[in-house]
Amino acid sequence: MGRLFLIALPFAWLLALFLVPFLIVLKISLSDIALAIPPYTPTLDLSEGWAGIKAFFAELDFENFVFLTTDDLYWKSYLSSLRIAALSTLLTLLVGYPIAYGMANAPDHWRPTLMMLVILPFWTSFLIRVYSWMGILSTEGYLNQILLWLGLITEPLTILNTPVAVYIGIVYTYLPFMILPIYSALERMDGSLLEAAEDLGCSRLSAFWLITVPLSKNGIIAGCFLVFIPVIGEFVIPSLLGGSRTLMIGKVLWEEFFNNRDWPVASAVAVILLLILIVPIVLFQMNEQKQREADQ
């Protein structure tokens, strides 16, 4: 009895508020746009019985998905999302790895504090962290002021509302996701492995490449997925920092929905976004699984 209740309550909640909404998205993506509220047809009318259900299925089609292939805005934004996600993941890795390495090699009594400093941004508003770069990167922003004052440039650089700003924003906000798994891999590493490598004739640098990097591989992979997957669907960063020239699919979906009020197309965009995400998510799960098995 108790067990049934324990399972039933969260199960019912998730069915009603996670699975069903998602099926609705799927359904609407196969429907036509209409200028009513809700702005799509058909709606499933159960009062008409079997005929209603038949009519409902008869009107479903892949029109919206065909439309997505005809307008190059969509596939360009998908590609651009993937490209931005891939490049920014690489950048985050390049910035995050030395920090994680430094943390793992810091004296024991520093490490809790360093950990806290990495986690602290998690708890502060994402929106505010992205916003903080607007003042830095704008044409009359702090970065340009400093560069002008140093005499490195004579004209202010345009960084805000370009892809560069998007990359900076992504690296900044997703950095902790990269640092933490790499740090935990490096921290678990037995220091005597490096001594053994040196003892067997390695220089410091070759010991790093031959031992440290392969042994932090799982952390690197986990970190990369933790950045790559959410960045593909990112909306806030490209909207605030990227300007109109940066195409990302999360932003397109948002605009399709709120500005064009084309719900069926927005739903189709969502369905394809999810299909694109399935590959990295499954790969990530497999990697996690493999690591769990290796740990045992």
Added chain:
Amino acid sequence: MGQTVFEPWNDPEAKPLIQFKNVTKRFGDFTAIDNQTFDIYEREFFALLGPSGCGKTTMMRMLAGFEKPTEGTILLGGQDIAPIPPNKRAVNMMFQSYALFPHLTVWDNIAFGLRRDGKSKEEIAARVEEMLKLTRLTQFARRKPHQISGGQRQRVALARSLAKAPKLLLLDEPMGALDAKLRTATQFELMDIQEKTGTTFVIVTHDQEEAMTVASRVAVMDNGRIIQADTPARIYENPNSVYVADFIGEVTIITGRAYKSGAGYEIHYAEGTAPFYAESETGFGDGETCHLALRPEKVAISAERPEARRNAVQGEIIDIAYLGNLSTYHVKLPTGQMIKAQTANTRRLSRRDFTWEDRVWLSWSDTAAVLLRE
């Protein structure tokens, strides 16, 4: 022709492989090694023995190059090794944790050091196979370290550190992670390999039995100093201090005052009792404090007072530790001292002569005990 005894430390002509000259190592305020001077000879199996924190690991890490002496010099084959980094030294180390690279196979672990030397593929393959054969690991060559047993991992670590044919091999608690049975077998295997390869071994251990079994010489350490460095037999039979006597094997220490008497000394240990008598290599002034170190197996236990022995004393059995092959009796003297006596259990248990609370006589010969100053 009879085989000459391997005792280079007694040969003034012999050139030591390693020389510690007034070596001191400090970590901040803490002195890990305190002004030590000693030699290790080629082909020796040298054991550094002591409790944790005595400095034995620091000694080894200085040889490997992971630590530099604060003062003094360490010579390897007559050459100061301080400026040589660990990756350039002809010294290899077998780590306590084994430090096997988890992402490489057994084969690649053994080949790791050879590859760093830029040897040809054929040379590396031949040497790895040789090492695999030596350590009986050939069939595990393609496995990863987590796919083999603890004993096999230990042999991989040994093979890896031997592969480069170092002049000196350092072993840091090599058997610390093995269970008791495997440890004994491995000790003999290690001695065998040392003999075959002719490499000089320096082993760090806190297990006195292990040190006694494998080593040609044992250095007993405490607080950053070597207290005594000698052959296992001399360490056991002729300890130079209470610390060494107590650290190696079981011992009863009775403190008293020494008075010269004939060839030896009378030791007065309590008011109103007959003194013990012992011959001694070390000399004592009359009335000087001395410690009588008595090994339990040299103490005989009997119901009647033995006639022939000068050292005989009566007491009561407080405890019996039955160890299978041996039994150790803890006998309390009327004066309060506790003396341990050991007998071999050649008879079945049911016919044991003595039991708890029995009053028995303990006796030992004039040469059984060692007199120590400190």
Added chain:
Amino acid sequence: MRRLTWFNVTSLTLGFAFLYLPMLILIVYSFNESKLVTVWAGFSTKWYGELLRDQAFIDAAKVTLQVAVVSSTVATVLGTMAALVLVRAGRFYGRTLFSGMIYAPLVMPEVITGLSLLLLFIGIGLDRGTITIILAHTTFSMAFVAVVVSSRLVTFDRSLEEAALDLGCSPFDAFRLVTLPIIAPAVISGWLLAFTLSLDDLVIASFTAGPSSTTLPIKIWSSIRLGVSPEINALSTIMIGIVAVGVIAASLITKRASLRQQAYERAAAAQT
């Protein structure tokens, strides 16, 4: 082999400067006199005053707190139940679907979660307002609570519960008196996580909020779309300040608890 080489010191310094300088600049310029946020014109706290007089912000903050408290509490109850199901319930019909639905919200892009929930609310004719935001936030944050709590439950020693049953507890009492107090730290951090996720959320709230239920992130969003504003700087400073105080206090409390634990252990060791 812990070595603090110049390389490590440099990478740590640069890394943490990168993480904290933008926020530091934000805080400094929130005390700027000038309306032009990038030009320093002297110290002033006037923007804090403006902010506190702005009724729209106050209302948004109220809605946000209301949503966060309710949704994180419900999410903690549901998420803890879900964690128990995942770790303890064994096999049951639909288990794969269940665990899939627990983990999916963790990787689901917010735009999709928001869109799908909005379509549901419209479909069933539920008016958008505070309630719909609470439902939406509960759904996605219960997944986070479930993950945090289940990772603690996995390492939970079940013999403790068995001992309680052996001593006469009913299963529910055993949970209430033994399991819950022990996993409480995980449940609390699950609640805190759910709370901050709710406070922070813009995208899902934008989809599910009605005209009368603007949350703080939505309000911030609509004003920063137009550019940097000193009022938002002041608001950001307040929010960063609250979080920093909270996190530092929490870490000090844990540190003190562990120090006290060590002292007890030392005292206990000295007694034996």
